[in-house]
Amino acid sequence: MLEFIRQNADKLLEQVLTHVGLTFVSLLFALMIGVPLGIGIARRPRLASGVLGVAGVLQTVPSVALLGFLIPLIGIGVWPALVALFLYALLPIIRNTYVGITEVSPSVKEAAKGVGMTDRQVLTKVEFPLALPVIFAGVRTATVINVGVATLAAYVAAGGLGEFIFSGIALSNVNMMLAGAIPAALLAVGFDLALARLQRLSGKRLRVGAVTFLLLVPFLSAFYLLPGREDKLVAGFAHEFYGRADGYPGLQKTYGLQLRPRLIDQNLMYEAIRREQVDIISGYSTDGRIKAYDLLVLADNRHAFPPYDAAPIVRQTTLNRYPDLGPTLNLLAGKLTDSVMTALNYQVDYEKKAPEVVARTFLNQLGLYKTPTPGERTETVVMGSKVFTEQYILAEVYRQLIEGQTQLRVATRTGLGGTQICFDALRTDAIDFYPEYTGTGLLVILQPPADQLKTLPMQSDSVYRFVQQQFLDKYQLSWLKPLGFNNSYCLMMRREQARQLGIQSIDDLVGVLTKRR
DSSP states (O other): OHHHHHHTHHHHHHHHHHHHHHHHHHHHHHHHHHHHHHHHHHHOHHHHHHHHHHHHHHHHSOHHHHHHHHHHHHOSSHHHHHHHHHHHHHHHHHHHHHHHHHTSOHHHHHHHHHTTOOHHHHIIIIIHHHHHHHHHHHHHHHHHHHHHHGGGGGGGTOOSTHHHHHHHHHHTOHHHHHHHHHHHHHHHHHHHHHHHHHHTOOHHHHHHHHHHHHHHHHHHHGGGGOSOOOOSSOEEEEHHHHHSTTSHHHHHHHHOOOOOOEEEOTTTHHHHHHTTSOSEEEEETTOTHHHHTTEEEOBOTTOOSOOOBEEEEEEHHHHHHOTTHHHHHGGGTTTOOHHHHHHHHHHHHTSOOOHHHHHHHHHHHHTOOOOOOSSOOOOEEEEEOOSSHHHHHHHHHHHHHHHHHSSOEEEEEOOOOSHHHHHHHHHTTSOSEEEEEHHHIIIIIIOOOHHHHHHSOOSHHHHHHHHHHHHHHHHOEEEOOOOSOBOOEEEEEEHHHHHHHTOOBHHHHHHHHHHHO
């Protein structure tokens, strides 16, 4: 992990500054709204239950669900992240301000009024100073909550330490996960201890500390603006693509491509480029949204991406146990061409049809759909899939095919995340099979030495035979017959923008970026 941190020190520093900035920008807004609101409901107790109830409901909404709700309203990037963090910080600040003000002794307030103080003077010179320790307890809670929730900002391309965490999960890279998780934990503990020490001050020192803190919050908020330069062309890459050998590192090695990509959930990349929030995205060549959003796939002239022929990987012990399974899965061999798979993806991604319906229609067109026969099924095979549309469709096709053609029951474990997670689940007997791609098997799982790669022809048949033999020898896993389509990684841009810049290939992109520097 220390070696990983040393190699990625600049990126880690950028993520830490962004994380601190996100935390305190949202905290600043929460203080500006929450403290006056807490004082207001302390003055009007009838409103207290309603305001605290609404803030409490917002606090209970899962953070990913809240981000999912905000994305259609305000898009991706910094704003949904800031809004979510702001809403999570509101409750402890409002509640503690309200409690701190209302718990000031009535006799103290009466004495203040007795010496001629106005209501405003009672608030600023008596109630608020006495309530400060309680208010600071709420600020402590809000700060720690925001440091934790800010890791999810990477889900919507807002940056922060979540970039390493999400990438580490996708790649099953423990060092990468820890490089994001440990600094996030240290930030939470550090801020909590600092605010706890401030909270324990009394009298004049506490007031001086409060003023100092209020001056520090805008300063720390500005950290979000500090991380380095932004490219003229903004790239949005999936977390897995950014770290995989056949993803961005491969493009750097083959083309010398240098970008500062925003890392974003792969299901949001197309929405980001459609909204013109990014200019370049990583994607899949059979994705239906390429046509729907009028995107141009940049030509890979130097073949940085190997063939990605889709085929199911099955545990050999499972094939031996259920003799009907292999022949049933091979019924789809060669039936899914690039154009067919693209059309299926288009129906789910753009026309919003359910994968189950699309899969059934497809099998009916092939004459392979059969209604499952009634009766108890005593044997079960467990199928996994990754977390993107094409895999959900393939999972449904396989499930309906197997349950219609055999007496096996299929248990699904869809949305397993990145390649390494699916492969580890297969190898440890958590699942029996899942659909994979030959290029991924070659460069992500097998990772043969560079000398061996140079001698391997990057042709579909050659790569398929190589991974088929290697997986059987090393892991006792069988690659069945390819489905017929090649879902290659690719870079894509909006067609009109690419035309204006004269970009048709990745070589052209590198040339344009070089000139702009």
